[in-house]
Amino acid sequence: MAELVDALVSNTSGVTLVPVRSRPWVQKPSIRGFFLILTRMSTKTSNKPDSKQHQLDLRYLQMARIWSENSYCKRRKVGALLVKDRMIISDGYNGTPSGFENNCEDENNKTKPYVLHAEANAITKVAKSSNSSDGATLYVTSSPCLECAKLIIQAGIKRVVFSDAYRTPEGIELLEKAGIEIKQIENN
Numbered sequence: 001m002a003e004l005v006d007a008l009v010s011n012t013s014g015v016t017l018v019p020v021r022s023r024p025w026v027q028k029p030s031i032r033g034f035f036l037i038l039t040r041m042s043t044k045t046s047n048k049p050d051s052k053q054h055q056l057d058l059r060y061l062q063m064a065r066i067w068s069e070n071s072y073c074k075r076r077k078v079g080a081l082l083v084k085d086r087m088i089i090s091d092g093y094n095g096t097p098s099g100f101e102n103n104c105e106d107e108n109n110k111t112k113p114y115v116l117h118a119e120a121n122a123i124t125k126v127a128k129s130s131n132s133s134d135g136a137t138l139y140v141t142s143s144p145c146l147e148c149a150k151l152i153i154q155a156g157i158k159r160v161v162f163s164d165a166y167r168t169p170e171g172i173e174l175l176e177k178a179g180i181e182i183k184q185i186e187n188n
Contacts, residue, residue, distance in 0.1 A: 092121025
């Protein structure tokens, strides 16, 4: 029986099986048999600079920076990528809605009120496709504003990786409140 337990404990992926009888603080079970308690191991991504996930985060963020160059905005160019299961499922950059002129700023160099943020562009683009953003990671060159944070939460995005901080922190604060994993990788 001990060999069977040892085999079960060592031959599970992401699950640790612990026999109840080896834990003296647990009361004796009232039902006959050998009981096992399942304990899920943490599957959080590593933030260590040498981890594979960190290297992927750097690469996707670099791709978002390149994608931001598609923006016609003069004051600030922002790019975003939605990634799920290591596949890019959507992309976006800040700019005017489809069919509008490609001028993001007015004559006073103020951003026009109908300019879409990169995150909103990526999320609405994936909504028009057959893909789902549920559980995806958003890579964006600037941290989300409050309005984009609301969209991120509603889209089911679980992670946001960004480089530059937006002028106000409300978006990040809302994402943290919603339990979304946030990671900042500053520009090098």
